[in-house]
Amino acid sequence: MITTTTEEIFQLKKQIEELKTENAQLKKTNAEVQNEKALPLSISEYSRYGRQMICDVTNGVKGQLKLKNSKVLFIGAGGLACPALAYLAGAGVGTIGIVDDDVVENSNLHRQILHSSAKVGMLKCESAREFLTSLNPHIKIVTHPVRLSNDNAFEIFAKYDIILDCTDTPITRYLVSDVAVNLGKMVVSASGVQTEGQLCILNFKNIGPCYRCFYPTPPPPHAVSSCSAGGVIGPCIGLVGVMMAIETMKIILDVYTIENFKPFLLQYNGFPEQSLRNFKMRGRQAKCQSCGDTKTIDRTAIESGKINYFAFCGSKNYNVVSPEERMTVHEFETKYWNNNKKPRDSYVLLDVRPTHHYEISHLANTHNIALKDLQNLKGDMTKLQSKIKSISETSEVVVMCRHGNESRTATRLLKDEFGVANTKDVIGGFFKYVDEINPQLPKY
Amino acid sequence: MSVALTVEFLGGLDAIFQNQRKHKVTLDEASGKEALKLRDLITYITNNMIENENDIPVFIQDGTVRPGILTLVNDTDWELCDEEEYVLENGDVISFTSTLHGG
Numbered sequence: 001m002i003t004t005t006t007e008e009i010f011q012l013k014k015q016i017e018e019l020k021t022e023n024a025q026l027k028k029t030n031a032e033v034q035n036e037k038a039l040p041l042s043i044s045e046y047s048r049y050g051r052q053m054i055c056d057v058t059n060g061v062k063g064q065l066k067l068k069n070s071k072v073l074f075i076g077a078g079g080l081a082c083p084a085l086a087y088l089a090g091a092g093v094g095t096i097g098i099v100d101d102d103v104v105e106n107s108n109l110h111r112q113i114l115h116s117s118a119k120v121g122m123l124k125c126e127s128a129r130e131f132l133t134s135l136n137p138h139i140k141i142v143t144h145p146v147r148l149s150n151d152n153a154f155e156i157f158a159k160y161d162i163i164l165d166c167t168d169t170p171i172t173r174y175l176v177s178d179v180a181v182n183l184g185k186m187v188v189s190a191s192g193v194q195t196e197g198q199l200c201i202l203n204f205k206n207i208g209p210c211y212r213c214f215y216p217t218p219p220p221p222h223a224v225s226s227c228s229a230g231g232v233i234g235p236c237i238g239l240v241g242v243m244m245a246i247e248t249m250k251i252i253l254d255v256y257t258i259e260n261f262k263p264f265l266l267q268y269n270g271f272p273e274q275s276l277r278n279f280k281m282r283g284r285q286a287k288c289q290s291c292g293d294t295k296t297i298d299r300t301a302i303e304s305g306k307i308n309y310f311a312f313c314g315s316k317n318y319n320v321v322s323p324e325e326r327m328t329v330h331e332f333e334t335k336y337w338n339n340n341k342k343p344r345d346s347y348v349l350l351d352v353r354p355t356h357h358y359e360i361s362h363l364a365n366t367h368n369i370a371l372k373d374l375q376n377l378k379g380d381m382t383k384l385q386s387k388i389k390s391i392s393e394t395s396e397v398v399v400m401c402r403h404g405n406e407s408r409t410a411t412r413l414l415k416d417e418f419g420v421a422n423t424k425d426v427i428g429g430f431f432k433y434v435d436e437i438n439p440q441l442p443k444y
Numbered sequence: 445m446s447v448a449l450t451v452e453f454l455g456g457l458d459a460i461f462q463n464q465r466k467h468k469v470t471l472d473e474a475s476g477k478e479a480l481k482l483r484d485l486i487t488y489i490t491n492n493m494i495e496n497e498n499d500i501p502v503f504i505q506d507g508t509v510r511p512g513i514l515t516l517v518n519d520t521d522w523e524l525c526d527e528e529e530y531v532l533e534n535g536d537v538i539s540f541t542s543t544l545h546g547g
Binding site: 198 | 496511514516539
């Protein structure tokens, strides 16, 4: 007996239609899920990297995958590294390692843009990790809070493809290059001070020159200047860091090939006009001790300490005064300075920092002759008196500089060349005085 | 015969050349002598362009350009063009740049 009403048939038909629609929708969603699983990048990565993928130099998804699969190690997380880190993390370099055991200081912040005031005292590599992780959650950041050395360099480098040398002394630069050559890694090496910067690619695919090919003999220690001693303009060093990121991308994207790569050195200068020069450089040197035909610098020689980078590069010798010729900042404060313990006109307080340093901050009523100018007087007392009227061979002179190094050279000079026997050096210099006696004075 | 050159001191080396990066230099050839070489320019710079003799070791060590200074002939590493033996030509740009180490 047929009991179904027209109304019921209508309802069932409607239900069938609804189920059909739902089924189609589910099929579609399922296909999309399957499709996304098959995609080499997540939907979010497509939109994140879209603007660079549509530049034909990246070769689209293919290039993006090269970036994603690359492993880049930064030595240093300072002025060069900060912008390079930000751009390479932003570009989607899949694994980024950072070697740095320094902590963030206030004096870093004008150029080291991944760090911030709130991060002063924090490890630079951890501060950088925080910034980069929040910039791009799709990449892996590995921190190595150690100082790079003969002992740890091989183990750290082994996990990466490209090394970015963002360090600040020739000692580390030779180490980075030697280890990279031995492990067959490429190095993007840059440096800068004041308004200038330099950049080159080393050991390109094991055929290009290394650091020792360019610089077989290290510079004399007196010719080496760091950012903290020589000063640095933030955007100038930053621009060189940005250029490091560009060169690294070009290596990863295979823009450079064994056929087209020509050794070069980029030289940037920011002031007074900006300029970028591209110098054509020598290739790999057959006689190079690191990468040449009869190389001697192998893993064993480095790890055993036979290659001693400190001895190779040398260091400035400030050790030219005896303990009796020096006083601590506390002695200076209690016996001389505080409440005019010793009348100000009974001795000469000479600050030998460069004038532009002295002008930033100094003790009141002191004399300023930069060490270099003092050296130029060649021990001529008359010339010295034209600068400091009250000085003579019988004067008592107290010498100060920034950190207590150049003041030792100046003390030696005053005693031996000018004949001022009663000359004393203040240990640790003006900065030590600020740290231990009067933190109200500006330090720079 | 003489050659007119542009000589540049980069990477902070200008500090010993009156803080001036670019200099015009004309070298005169001694009569009967062979062509002027880069070696002659280095000697000329050492003897005539460094005002303060204390600064000479900043530029010269063991009779040649000190380690850590790259010498370029028309933007090319001198190692690729005979180093000190390079024969100077009118209009050449010779650059000396100190290696930088800060980072």
